[in-house]
Amino acid sequence: MVMSPELDRVVVLRDRAAAARHLARICFKTGPPTYTGVELEWTVHDAVDPTRHIDAARLSAALGPYRPTTLDPTSPARRLLRGGAVTVEPGGQLEISTPPQASVAALVAATHADITQLTRLLEAGGLRLGGAGIDPHRRPRPVIDTPRYRAMRQFFDRRSSAGRTMMYSTAGLQVCLDAGEPEQLTARWALVHAVGPPLVAAFATAGRHAGRDTGWASARMRAWWRIDPARTAPVWTPGQADADPVATWTAYVLAAPLLCVRDDGAGDWTAPPGVTFGDWLDGALPRPPTVDDLDYHVSTLFPPVRPRGYLEVRYLDAQPGRDWILPLAVLATLLADPDTVDAATAVAMPVAAHWAVAARHGLADPGLASAAAALLDLALAALRRLDLPAALHDEIDKGLRRRRQAATRRRQ
Numbered sequence: 001m002v003m004s005p006e007l008d009r010v011v012v013l014r015d016r017a018a019a020a021r022h023l024a025r026i027c028f029k030t031g032p033p034t035y036t037g038v039e040l041e042w043t044v045h046d047a048v049d050p051t052r053h054i055d056a057a058r059l060s061a062a063l064g065p066y067r068p069t070t071l072d073p074t075s076p077a078r079r080l081l082r083g084g085a086v087t088v089e090p091g092g093q094l095e096i097s098t099p100p101q102a103s104v105a106a107l108v109a110a111t112h113a114d115i116t117q118l119t120r121l122l123e124a125g126g127l128r129l130g131g132a133g134i135d136p137h138r139r140p141r142p143v144i145d146t147p148r149y150r151a152m153r154q155f156f157d158r159r160s161s162a163g164r165t166m167m168y169s170t171a172g173l174q175v176c177l178d179a180g181e182p183e184q185l186t187a188r189w190a191l192v193h194a195v196g197p198p199l200v201a202a203f204a205t206a207g208r209h210a211g212r213d214t215g216w217a218s219a220r221m222r223a224w225w226r227i228d229p230a231r232t233a234p235v236w237t238p239g240q241a242d243a244d245p246v247a248t249w250t251a252y253v254l255a256a257p258l259l260c261v262r263d264d265g266a267g268d269w270t271a272p273p274g275v276t277f278g279d280w281l282d283g284a285l286p287r288p289p290t291v292d293d294l295d296y297h298v299s300t301l302f303p304p305v306r307p308r309g310y311l312e313v314r315y316l317d318a319q320p321g322r323d324w325i326l327p328l329a330v331l332a333t334l335l336a337d338p339d340t341v342d343a344a345t346a347v348a349m350p351v352a353a354h355w356a357v358a359a360r361h362g363l364a365d366p367g368l369a370s371a372a373a374a375l376l377d378l379a380l381a382a383l384r385r386l387d388l389p390a391a392l393h394d395e396i397d398k399g400l401r402r403r404r405q406a407a408t409r410r411r412q
Contacts (some may be wrong), residue, residue: 012290013289016278016281019289022294027307028246029179029310030184030185033181035100035310036104036175037097037310038176039097040095040173040324041094043091043132043134044059044092044127047128050138051211056144059071066086068088070088071088071144080096081113081117082110084098084111088143090144091140091170092168094118094129096118104329104332104388105387107328132206133170135170136209139169147260147263148262149167150269155260155270162223162227165219165223169209171317173317174312175312175328177331179311184338187341189305191334192305193235193352194238194344195334195348196304197351197368198358199331200362201362201372204362216360221358221359228257231300236305253297254278254281255276256297257273257274258272258277260300261293272285329386329396333378333382334375344375344378347378348371350371351371363407376401376404379400380401383397383400
């Protein structure tokens with residue numbers, strides 16, 4: 001008997017082994033690496049006065065039928081013309097997720113079309129998209145309030161105010177990459193982690209927040225590090241270079257404390273402090289968890305790379321204008337063939353654990369600047385493998401050379 005997806009979601013998980021089997025099945029879907037995707041976030045500003053706060057009603061009016069149901073439960077929540085889904089983060093940041101494509105060129109074309117449409121919608125409402133990884137003008141302030149976001153805020157407030165900064169002020173660029181064939185998985189998993197710190201440094205855009213310089217190259221990443229290491233620390237570390245990604249991720253998921261426990265009949269989703277998903281499996285709560293509870297718990301984990309069937313790279317700051325194409329191209333080229341994967345991992349390994357240094361100092365750190373320059377060289381050498389149209393190839397080539405020059409200057 002084959003169980004339907006709907007029934008499968010309410011299946012009760014009786015023990016840790018059952019949870020591990022589910023995670024292995026859904027989090028690392030292996031096969032020929034084919035698709036690439038991006039998820040783009042932006043802060044949203046008044047076109048005349050970027051320091052002015054934008055409320056939910058104004059944002060909803062500008063988005064019209066494309067507004068998500070978190071803004072308006074009655075909205076049809078239409079997709080953009082190229083299929084991009086519009087979502088709104090708790091601080092009013094906008095995100096679009098265009099469907100993944102089989103080529104970088106197709107992804108860039110589709111995503112650019114969706115961005116153009118979104119930009120026009122906002123312009124008609126006197127709004128514009130930001131271009132940095134953290135709001136340079138305004139202090140953190142909520143725009144959307146849901147049971148999930150209330151529980152999240154309460155959970156993070158136990159540690160510091162960094163959770164509110166992350167929720168209400170930050171904007172990231174996520175690149176989604178296939179996990180690859182089973183024999184490629186460990187190397188590709190290591191690569192996307194190892195290159196994280198030098199790419200954070202090379203593409204940092206979040207130095208100014210709420211009208212002042214923060215002293216950090218990426219105050220966005222600083223906020224992520226401070227909220228809860230059990231759900232934001234890297235899953236992979238250089239000391240685990242050869243560790244099984246599935247086993248490592250499973251241990252991470254089960255050891256993370258619950259951020260919330262959903263209750264459709266109540267507005268309070270607050271989780272008991274300190275209870276992990278593993279504890280829930282062991283009987284810590286009145287009812288046992290279901291498959292759906294496990295999947296929801298995974299959605300509340302925010303490591304720099306999160307496996308979602310594919311590899312979701314989460315550590316990049318939002319980029320101004322069309323510069324989002326550059327880190328997308330870097331990651332796609334570095335994963336283009338096994339030799340480039342090995343070479344890039346070797347280059348990055350000496351600084352692969354330097355996440356905090358990258359967030360604080362960016363390319364001012366000589367080791368990170370050197371690694372970033374070498375990675376950009378590898379990307380430039382492999383760029384032809386993406387089979388891009390001439391104009392797009394030239395745009396990316398020039399952009400990466402500009403970034404490489406910046407890394408080289410900082411290294412000297």
